[in-house]
Amino acid sequence: MTSALPTATPAAPSYWTASRRVFELSLGEMLWSRRTIFMALVVGGPVILAIVFRLVEWFGLPALRVNGVRVEGAAIFGVMIWMLFVRFIVPVLGVFYGTALMADEVEDKTITYLFTRPIPRGAVLLGKYLAYLACTILVVLPSVMLVYFAVVPFGQIPATFGQLVADLGILAAGLAVYGALFAFIGAWLKRPVLVGLVFAFGWEPVVVALPGYLKQFTVAYYLQALVPHTMPSDGAMSVLQSFFQQAPPLWVSLAWLTGYLVVFLVLAARIVERKEYVLEQ
Amino acid sequence: MTKKTRYFLLVSGAILAVGLTTGLVASFVGLPVTVFSSAAGPAELEYIPDTAVVVAYADVRDVMHSEFRQRIRRFEPEGRERDEFLEKTGLDIERDIDTVVAAMMPRAVDATGRRNDAALVLARGRFDVVRLEGLAREHGGQVEDYEGVRLIRHAEGGEGRSEIALGFIEPGLVAIGTHTAVRQSIDTRRNGRNVIGNTEMMRLVADLGTNNAWAVGRFDAIADRADLPGEMLSQMPAITWFSAAGHVNGGLSGLLKAEARDEASAQNMRDMLRGFVAMARMQASNRPEMQTMVDSLQLGGEGRTVAMSFTLPTEVFEALGAIAGARREGQEPR
Numbered sequence: 001m002t003s004a005l006p007t008a009t010p011a012a013p014s015y016w017t018a019s020r021r022v023f024e025l026s027l028g029e030m031l032w033s034r035r036t037i038f039m040a041l042v043v044g045g046p047v048i049l050a051i052v053f054r055l056v057e058w059f060g061l062p063a064l065r066v067n068g069v070r071v072e073g074a075a076i077f078g079v080m081i082w083m084l085f086v087r088f089i090v091p092v093l094g095v096f097y098g099t100a101l102m103a104d105e106v107e108d109k110t111i112t113y114l115f116t117r118p119i120p121r122g123a124v125l126l127g128k129y130l131a132y133l134a135c136t137i138l139v140v141l142p143s144v145m146l147v148y149f150a151v152v153p154f155g156q157i158p159a160t161f162g163q164l165v166a167d168l169g170i171l172a173a174g175l176a177v178y179g180a181l182f183a184f185i186g187a188w189l190k191r192p193v194l195v196g197l198v199f200a201f202g203w204e205p206v207v208v209a210l211p212g213y214l215k216q217f218t219v220a221y222y223l224q225a226l227v228p229h230t231m232p233s234d235g236a237m238s239v240l241q242s243f244f245q246q247a248p249p250l251w252v253s254l255a256w257l258t259g260y261l262v263v264f265l266v267l268a269a270r271i272v273e274r275k276e277y278v279l280e281q
Numbered sequence: 282m283t284k285k286t287r288y289f290l291l292v293s294g295a296i297l298a299v300g301l302t303t304g305l306v307a308s309f310v311g312l313p314v315t316v317f318s319s320a321a322g323p324a325e326l327e328y329i330p331d332t333a334v335v336v337a338y339a340d341v342r343d344v345m346h347s348e349f350r351q352r353i354r355r356f357e358p359e360g361r362e363r364d365e366f367l368e369k370t371g372l373d374i375e376r377d378i379d380t381v382v383a384a385m386m387p388r389a390v391d392a393t394g395r396r397n398d399a400a401l402v403l404a405r406g407r408f409d410v411v412r413l414e415g416l417a418r419e420h421g422g423q424v425e426d427y428e429g430v431r432l433i434r435h436a437e438g439g440e441g442r443s444e445i446a447l448g449f450i451e452p453g454l455v456a457i458g459t460h461t462a463v464r465q466s467i468d469t470r471r472n473g474r475n476v477i478g479n480t481e482m483m484r485l486v487a488d489l490g491t492n493n494a495w496a497v498g499r500f501d502a503i504a505d506r507a508d509l510p511g512e513m514l515s516q517m518p519a520i521t522w523f524s525a526a527g528h529v530n531g532g533l534s535g536l537l538k539a540e541a542r543d544e545a546s547a548q549n550m551r552d553m554l555r556g557f558v559a560m561a562r563m564q565a566s567n568r569p570e571m572q573t574m575v576d577s578l579q580l581g582g583e584g585r586t587v588a589m590s591f592t593l594p595t596e597v598f599e600a601l602g603a604i605a606g607a608r609r610e611g612q613e614p615r
Contacts, residue, residue: 001527024282027282027286028282031286031289031539032286075583082612095286101343132449134290136293138290138293139291141293141295141297142292142293142296142297142300145297145300145301148300149300153484153487157303157304157307157308158307158308159481159484161304161305161307161308162308164304165301165304260409269379275413
């Protein structure tokens with residue numbers, strides 16, 4: 001009597017299925033990590049500012065005056081989108097979350113568990129990247145929504161709602177592109193946070209403000225070209241930037257941002273596929 | 282995915298969904314301003330049709346009881362006409378009127394091709410209805426009932442000419458204006474198509490804050506009524522909206538604001554006003570009584586907006602009143 005032994009091993013999940021499983025696993029980890037406290041502070045700041053603004057206005061006092069003229073809620077919202085979200089929150093979240101996608105697993109020495117699974121290594125990065133995107137988008141966009149409804153008077157919503165939708169799209173695009181860029185830096189370099197911070201707050205603001213072609217090697221140049229609000233003149237850099245500003249057309253900006261997203265994500269996945277991670281004992 | 286993560290996703294998604302739905306509905310269907318917040322401006326705006334091109338408001342009580350008014354009262358001429366008005370109507374404007382809201386609607390062309398003005402004034406206060414109705418009848422007024430509201434109409438200059446009407450539309454609220462406008466205000470209250478739904482207008486009203494007198498409107502409506510020559514109109518900067526607000530208390534502070542069609546026009550206006558302010562400063566340098574007034578002029582605004590603010594302390598009016606008084610005395614025959 002012979003008994004047939006099972007010879008077929010279960011098929012390895014596809015690239016997409018593997019990414020989805022890593023995404024589900026990573027989303028919870030990412031949301032309830034220590035980094036979330038940092039994100040809550042960064043994203044909660046504008047909401048608190050907006051609530052204070054609303055309370056001040058409620059008492060009939062103009063919250064902000066420039067040359068004796070009351071600044072409208074819609075204008076304040078535009079300034080907040082520029083100065084807090086586009087220039088600070090999106091890059092900073094990109095740096096801290098994007099660079100940590102693989103670095104955290106290496107640091108916690110848990111990368112082995114992921115890499116010993118029968119899934120492509122690139123799918124691990126993709127799943128983690130999607131978790132980063134969901135996590136940041138679901139925190140940043142509701143925060144923008146709360147700021148909008150707190151700052152902009154209800155009567156001005158029909159006139160400004162289109163801008164809000166554009167803002168939400170731009171911020172999501174910014175998080176996606178910065179995330180891909182810093183995921184690549186995180187997968188490639190040993191001290192990615194430092195490099196990321198230098199890139200986001202050193203290289204980009206300087207290069208974008210100067211004339212020449214170097215600004216094409218930034219994300220900010222294309223992202224800022226999409227913002228529907230007038231650029232605030234908040235400092236010397238802004239004045240320089242508005243002086244040398246040659247905003248690229250919409251389709252050019254979108255094409256470059258898409259290009260950056262795809263290229264950096266593919267590069268990051270390739271590095272993860274090929275790199276040999278040495279865990280320090 | 283843990284339960285905690287699911288709740289988080291649900292809350293975030295709900296905030297986004299509610300925000301986007303509200304914005305979409307407000308943009309494409311239109312919600313009254315009162316849905317989520319108290320509408321800017323007085324409650325009487327519910328009687329102003331959404332087609333109104335100019336809306337003005339004055340908190341008469343606040344202005345009349347202001348320190349500013351008390352101090353300049355002594356410069357006012359004796360009012361015999363005021364006493365006669367009080368005797369006939371039983372209405373003391375200082376005490377009996379609380380607020381006044383006025384509106385202008387677009388001119389309507391009648392069957393004869395004549396362009397008729399449509400203006401409306403809503404006064405809130407304490408009125409002797411019987412006395413006012415009796416007075417109107419004495420002067421040929423006819424009483425009619427419109428949608429349960431008692432209207433007194435009077436044809437100015439005879440039958441077929443523009444008719445003035447007075448309606449007691451609410452206890453303590455009187456509407457005075459052209460017959461069409463008064464009827465329209467009653468209809469507006471019923472159908473809800475009021476100026477509160479005019480987002481452009483309400484945006485300007487909301488910006489006026491706590492001022493006790495203000496006016497906002499479309500500039501073309503004013504220019505049309507002023508019957509300015511075409512050449513002059515073409516020379517004027519392309520202003521679309523204007524607003525003027527004043528706060529009367531210890532002194533008088535005000536803000537005049539205009540919205541130009543484009544940023545270039547606004548910049549031209551700002552340049553023009555800057556020149557005007559500089560000239561006024563030069564002129565006032567040897568007139569101390571004007572110095573404070575000119576120094577308080579502040580030019581502002583950005584983008585398409587041009588704004589000019591000023592503050593006048595009571596002392597300025599006292600100085601001006603004293604000068605006027607001295608002049609009057611000098612002109613009196615000896």
